Amino acid sequence: MKIRLANKRDIEQLIKMRWDFTLEDYPEMGEGVKFSSFENECRRFLGTAIDSSKWFVWVAEKNGQIISHIYVELIQKVPRPGRVTHPFAYMTNVYTVPEYRGKGTGSKLLSRVNEWAEEKKLEFIIVWPSETSNEFYGRNGYTHCAEPMERHF
Template sequence: MMVADIRIRPAQVDDARVLARLRYQFKQEDYERMALEQESFVDDCQRWIHDRLTNGRLLAWVAEFDGEVRGHVFLGCVGKFPSPFPGSTELGYITNFYVQPDQRNLGLGRALLDAVVEH
């Protein structure tokens, strides 16, 4: 795989289920035992992601290879405290940055991060 084979695109609400599944995989790497059964978690997480992508409080990008989402990055949008100085009223923080283990060190993470920076 080359970086040219990777497709980076903004996540759509229709991606919520696959993003929820990847979130479960992501957390499995950190914990030997999961507190929730996978499908129950995926159902709840799908709704959570869908709602936040819909209302704009969360932005996300996905990395596709061979038509499958293999990684993602989320940008949380947070309102800033009012200031008497001009400037942005929001800031973003990167969260839930994940690339499947078999796709690491191939450029997907860099490409995802570049998409966030370009935004």
């Protein structure tokens, strides 16, 4: 298994995985939605994200196939007097294809992301786990924090 940052050659696989990931948990979201319209939107996002210095898409690959991925967005903090300000990261879209779950694939990928975050001197990584993924994150050193506040529009 090879762990690396995604590149533009990975876009087709990443689009399909995002579609599969969503419909696995929320099958109703695919009702009445054409894959082609989703594909176009996702292709634009990924093309921009992969070229940016803000998004980092980490993948685990086996025999040329992406079997797991993690998306990380860097969030710059406003500087504060008297201390060096480091960004933090928002981690999302953490997914391993079903046949590779429970075999350490996701943990190996997450471990590499954690190493990278330390190398980049990120202050912290935040993730909003699903109920079913709480155990996975706990095994990998993540802890619950106070709930953030939000406002929907």
